[in-house]
Amino acid sequence: MVIDLRSDTVTKPTSAMKEAMFNVEVGDDVFGEDETVKKLEAKCATWLGMEAAVFCPSGTMTNQIGIKILTQPYDEVICYKGSHIYKYEGGGLAGNSNIGTKLLSGNRGRISIEEIAPVIGNINDVHQARTSVVALENTVVIEAGSYYTFDNIKKISEFSRSKGIAMHLDGARLFNALTETEEASTEVGKYFDTVSICLSKGLGAPVGSVLACKKELELKARRIRKVFGGGMRQAGYLAAAGIYALDNHIVRLKEDHKRAKELGNTLNQLSWVKSVMPVDTNIVIFEVADGVTPEMCLVKFSESDIKALAFSAVEIRLVTHLDFDDAMLDKAITTFKKIHF
Ligand SMILES: *Cc1c(COP(=O)(O)O)cnc(C)c1O
Helix, strand or coil: CCEECCCCCCCCCCHHHHHHHHCCCCCCHHHCCCHHHHHHHHHHHHHCCCCEEEEECCHHHHHHHHHHHHCCCCCEEEEECCCHHHHCCCCHHHHHHCCEEEEECCECCECCHHHHHHHCCCCCCCCCCCEEEEEEECCEHHHCCECCCHHHHHHHHHHHHHCCCEEEEEECCHHHHHHHHCCCHHHHHHCCCEEEEECCCCCCCCCCEEEEECHHHHHHHHHHHHHCCCCCCCCHHHHHHHHHHHHHCCCCHHHHHHHHHHHHHHHHCCCCEEEECCCCCCEEEEEECCCCCHHHHHHHHHHCCEECEECCCCEEEEECCCCCCHHHHHHHHHHHHHCCC
């Protein structure tokens, strides 16, 4: 039994999900003829309280399209300095949208009006770049899955829009956030112009992300998706997995959070662990003790068939997911407790 805690992207489709993928109606989605893709898009738009949605191969693509359709070259986007759109998308903001970034420190990745206000470009000053988007990430992946509440989001959104600035949400793990806050997904659309969600993370679909947006942005989003090479043909088989994931795998996210918390509690008590970031959702990030390296730990883990990710020179990341059950949790905890350096 291999226990893979490197990411929540490592899950494989369940038999029920595969069953759901077999017998769906498909067609050429570039011609707009795939009924299952249309069904997934309509479902996501409704669930997110937005008017339209576009199915894409990856969350990087949905983020990059979202930002591109809200900006012009030379503009700037304001975001957390460790945000996925900036740090983990290969410089795509510069390459795809020809824009700059104003990077904020945030409170475990959550940015605030106090940080945003002073860095907005003065539109009347020709020296300054135009600030066109504030981008939030929820949950924040490199901050161990910290999350925003609607109260915070609403304030940022109202403030930004009052300055003529659009709002993008990288909601790769939005449903993990909503699991904790118990807020309604249908409210999300009020606060954003574009919202990206991943079906292939905690929700357990094999492939796919969705960009939800306003109706007036839909054609633009579809055009950019084509330009980026994201127009897919009989993609309904993948969309069916996404529909199944939304219907069946959101309710179980709280189990992932519970298991992540248990891992965090265990690690907090161990001699080879210096500190554990607060475990808010399904991501555990911890720093190893002095004299220990992440690589040394990973070698010990692998002796018990446990995989984790070296996250920095001193940190390790563990992510819980659909393919990590209570038996695996017990084994991981027992293994971690036995390790000594
Ligand atoms: C995984 C992830 C994405 C998208 O990644 P893809 O691998 O391109 O699907 C975007 N944002 C965050 C915060 C993520 O964790």
